[in-house]
Amino acid sequence: MDANLQSLYRATLIEQSRNPENNYVLENANRQSELKNSLCGDIVTVYLSVIGDRIEKASFQAQCCSICKASASMMTTRISDSSQRDAALLAEQLIDFLNDPQSDTFSESDSLQSLSGVKAFASRIRCATLPWEALQQALVD
Amino acid sequence: MIENLTPPATPDVLKQARVDFPILSRTVNGKPLIYLDNAASTQKPQSVIDAVSRYYSHENANIHRGVHLLSTEATAAYESARQKLARYLNASDESEIIFTRGATESINLVAHSFLEPIINAGEEILISHMEHHANIVPWQLLAKRTGARLRVAPIDDHGNLELDTCLSMIGPKTKLVGIVHVSNSIGTVNPIESIVTAARERGIATLIDCAQSIQHMPLDVQSMGCDFVVFSGHKMFAPTGIGGLYGRKSLLGKMRPYQGGGDMISRVSFDGTTFKEPPSRFEAGTPHIAGAIGLGFALDYIESIGRETIHNYESQLIEYAVGRLKNCQGVEIIGNPEHRSGAISFTMENAHPHDIGTILDTEGVAIRTGHHCCEPLMTRFGISATARASIAFYNNSDDIDVLVDSLTKVRTLFG
Numbered sequence: 423m424d425a426n427l428q429s430l431y432r433a434t435l436i437e438q439s440r441n442p443e444n445n446y447v448l449e450n451a452n453r454q455s456e457l458k459n460s461l462c463g464d465i466v467t468v469y470l471s472v473i474g475d476r477i478e479k480a481s482f483q484a485q486c487c488s489i490c491k492a493s494a495s496m497m498t499t500r501i502s503d504s505s506q507r508d509a510a511l512l513a514e515q516l517i518d519f520l521n522d523p524q525s526d527t528f529s530e531s532d533s534l535q536s537l538s539g540v541k542a543f544a545s546r547i548r549c550a551t552l553p554w555e556a557l558q559q560a561l562v563d
Numbered sequence: 564m565i566e567n568l569t570p571p572a573t574p575d576v577l578k579q580a581r582v583d584f585p586i587l588s589r590t591v592n593g594k595p596l597i598y599l600d601n602a603a604s605t606q607k608p609q610s611v612i613d614a615v616s617r618y619y620s621h622e623n624a625n626i627h628r629g630v631h632l633l634s635t636e637a638t639a640a641y642e643s644a645r646q647k648l649a650r651y652l653n654a655s656d657e658s659e660i661i662f663t664r665g666a667t668e669s670i671n672l673v674a675h676s677f678l679e680p681i682i683n684a685g686e687e688i689l690i691s692h693m694e695h696h697a698n699i700v701p702w703q704l705l706a707k708r709t710g711a712r713l714r715v716a717p718i719d720d721h722g723n724l725e726l727d728t729c730l731s732m733i734g735p736k737t738k739l740v741g742i743v744h745v746s747n748s749i750g751t752v753n754p755i756e757s758i759v760t761a762a763r764e765r766g767i768a769t770l771i772d773c774a775q776s777i778q779h780m781p782l783d784v785q786s787m788g789c790d791f792v793v794f795s796g797h798k799m800f801a802p803t804g805i806g807g808l809y810g811r812k813s814l815l816g817k818m819r820p821y822q823g824g825g826d827m828i829s830r831v832s833f834d835g836t837t838f839k840e841p842p843s844r845f846e847a848g849t850p851h852i853a854g855a856i857g858l859g860f861a862l863d864y865i866e867s868i869g870r871e872t873i874h875n876y877e878s879q880l881i882e883y884a885v886g887r888l889k890n891c892q893g894v895e896i897i898g899n900p901e902h903r904s905g906a907i908s909f910t911m912e913n914a915h916p917h918d919i920g921t922i923l924d925t926e927g928v929a930i931r932t933g934h935h936c937c938e939p940l941m942t943r944f945g946i947s948a949t950a951r952a953s954i955a956f957y958n959n960s961d962d963i964d965v966l967v968d969s970l971t972k973v974r975t976l977f978g
Contacts, residue, residue, distance in 0.1 A: 423972075424592065424925040431918075431976055440913075462917060463934040463947045485947040487915035488977070543921055 430539035430546070431488070439488035442495035444502070448481040455560035459552055464490055468498070468556040475505050480557075487549050493537055494553035500534070501557065510561050513554040520547050566886035570960030571879035576868050581957045583608040583864070594927030597962045602747050602775060602906045602953035603931050604797045607861070611801060614860040615853045625849055627826055641852050644859030645842070651862050652792065652809055653783040659815065661842040662855050665806030666774040667697040669793035670741070672808055672845060673770055674701040676818040677791075678739050684710025687736045691716045691724055691753070692943055693746045696936040698772050702741065711738070718943065722749045722898025730761045739768045745775040748935040748951065749898035750881070750906035752776070759789045768814070774798055778955070779877055779904050781870040784809050796854060800955075801861035805854030808845075815841035822847040873956045880954055881905065884963045888952075891967050893974055897949050908935070908949035911970070914977035916950040922976065923950075926969040 448454075448469035456467040464486040471478045480498040484491055501509040519528045520540060528535045540546045581587050584606045589596050598606060618640065624633035626641050642657075649657040663669045678688070688702045692715050699713075706713045714737075716729035724742075733740060740762045745752050755771055762769045770791040773782060778799040784792055791814075795806040810818075820827055820838055824847035830837045838844045865873070881903055888894050888909055897908040911919055920932035931951045934941045941947055952966055 427922065427925045430921065436976065461933065463938065463941065464917075465947070487917035489918075543924075546917070546921060549917060 426539070426542040430543060432536050432539065434533070435492045435536050435539070436488060438492035438495045442482075442491050444479075444481040444495065444498035445483065445491075446481050447483060448479060450479075451481070453560045453563060455556045455563060457552055457556035457559060459548055461548070462487075464549070464552060466490060466494055466553045466556050468494070468553060468560050470557075470560050472506065475507065477501050477504055477506060477509055479503075482553060482556075484553070486552070489537070489540060489546055489549040490552050493550045496533055496537075497553050497557060506561055509557065513558050513561075517551045517554055517558075520550055566889055567879065567882040568886040568890070570883055570963075571876065573959050574872055574876055576872060577876060577956055580868065581959075583610070584957055585609055585612070587957060591927040591929070592925050594925075597926075597928040597965050599952040599954065599958065599962060599966060600929045600931045601955040601958075602798070602935075602951065604803070605778065605800045605955050606957070607800055607802070607857075608864045610864055611857045611860045615802060615857045618853045618856050623853075626852055627843075637852055640856045640859075641850070644855040644862075647859045647862045648807060651782075651866070653785050654809055655785060656812055658840070658842050659784075659809055659812050661808045661810065661815075661845045662850050663793075663806050663808055663845075664804055664851070665795035665797070666772060666793040667701075667795075669791075669806060669808035670697055670770065670772070671701045672821045673739075673791050673793075673810070674705045676821045676845065677768070677810075677814060679705055679709060680819060682709050682711045682738045685712065685736065686738045687712045687714050687734075689714045689716060689729075689732055689737050689740045691729065691742050692718045693722065693724070693749065693751060693753075693937065693940050694741075694743050695747050695772065695774070696938070697774075698741055698743060698770075699939070712736075715939075716742075718751075718940075722746070722751045722900045724751070724753050726754055726757060729758060733758075733761050733765060733767060735765075737762070737765070737767050739770060741770040741772070743772040743775070745773075745779065745904045745906075746898075746900075746937075746940070747775045747906060747953075748937045748940055748949065749900065749908050750903040750953075751898060751900035752902035752904050755787065755789070759787060763788055775905055778865070778873075780874045790814055796858040796861065799858075799861055800864060801858035802851075802854040805851045805858050807858075810841070812841070815845075818844075820847070821845050824848040868956060877904070877954060877956060880958060880960065880963070881907070883960055884952065884954065884966075887963055887967045891970055894970065897944055897946070906951055906953040908951045910946060910949055911973060911977070914973050916948040918977065919950040919970070919973050922973050923966070923969050926965065926972065928966055928969050930966070 451469035453470040482494040626638040769789040792809040797803040827847040916932035
């Protein structure tokens with residue numbers, strides 16, 4: 423199989439998209455944000471339960487492709503039980519990394535590195551960043 | 564519709580056609596390009612590329628303005644393209660052909676110049692559930708400005724227009740019926756003759772969106788009987804940024820200008836301006852001269868093959884594609900219209916259309932994925948996106964075979 427395709431659809435990522443974590447409406451969410459990729463019609467809604475500076479729990483619902491779903495799954499796991507500031511920083515760093523053609527390593531030990539396959543497919547970068555952009559919107563609102 | 568598992572024979576006249584399109588010999592991701600995104604935009608034959616290049620190399624000048632030779636030649640070439648279009652559509656007069664940027668601008672022109680001055684609050688515009696956004700949004704904007712009402716004729720689960728309901732919705736309040744001839748998403752060919760006849764009996768104007776039919780089948784605006792036809796050049800082997808509007812002469816003559824500027828006036832003073840007769844009235848400013856010339860050469864190319872030949876061959880090819888895809892494990896075709904042209908939309912059980920599109924791309928197969936600018940239609944089928952393969956006459960059964968074979972790779976990855 424094509425090496426770029428293999429890198430895009432890593433086994434861990436396909437597994438995440440098939441069995442995503444936190445894929446439900448968060449009943450006690452006090453922040454939520456829906457974002458649509460108008461180019462393709464994909465929609466992601468991010469739910470946050472925020473107490474003070476702390477994101478207690480994050481979840482999502484989506485009508486989207488495998489990359490977007492896996493990205494949302496990893497994101498909601500990562501930012502649950504973290505500070506708003508850390509979550510915002512992580513979102514900014516990941517979006518910058520995925521859009522930067524010069525950089526190929528986010529962090530070797532970080533599961534988010536598995537999203538780096540999109541960098542070889544310009545039209546798919548937004549699939550990976552959409553949940554993170556929705557998160558940024560939720561944190562600002 | 565009919566499905567067929569026997570590959571159609573390519574007519575002799577089309578065997579060489581592929582060579583005339585230089586882009587079709589390039590590779591994509593190391594594989595030969597299989598271009599099946601023709602409903603989004605078609606490729607250009609060398610004759611069109613040469614015509615545009617020749618215009619810029621030898622004839623470039625503004626039209627309708629200069630007394631010098633280049634301007635005269637450019638004007639003649641531009642107007643010759645209009646004559647070719649008038650003949651192609653069998654318009655009764657070449658002044659019925661207006662150059663625009665494409666089908667979208669043509670619809671906006673009709674909304675602004677024809678319908679807005681005559682429609683009142685509470686009156687109705689009738690469209691169908693399978694329209695492209697270009698034949699929805701201009702009417703929505705107009706409805707908002709005027710208090711008019713946009714009504715939508717339903718479609719059935721197969722993607723056919725519910726004709727009886729549609730006809731029953733044409734009533735005393737209807738001011739315009741705007742219907743797509745061929746659906747860009749699911750390929751349905753609509754029974755426009757019945758709709759136009761019903762509207763005309765009541766004196767109601769009709770607009771037919773032919774963006775997805777003009778390149779696939781013979782069209783004759785006089786026998787269609789409609790008042791407006793819109794189309795885009797880039798979907799019929801011509802450059803982007805050029806397209807057209809056919810409008811019935813008796814209506815165009817009464818319509819207000821679309822945009823103001825040079826070339827559309829007969830006299831200007833600070834006290835007021837008088838406007839030229841159609842088509843100039845609707846072509847303000849310097850138009851896309853090279854594009855119009857290219858469009859004329861695209862028509863020549865289509866005619867050199869023959870529209871009946873194209874229509875017959877493509878009908879067999881689309882039946883073959885439907886047959887192959889129906890027999891492809893895990894594939895669900897969206898819509899099963901009685902009459903289909905050009906496009907097939909499908910989904911796969913576990914793979915999102917974008918994932919299908921990316922995997923096919925690595926095999927050199929170009930298809931379109933997404934909502935195809937038809938969100939209401941997607942909603943009607945309870946989906947957000949499809950994968951769509953769409954053909955032109957230069958495609959053949961081998962292209963369809965590569966498409967279907969590549970889908971097995973999608974199954975391998977996504978199960």
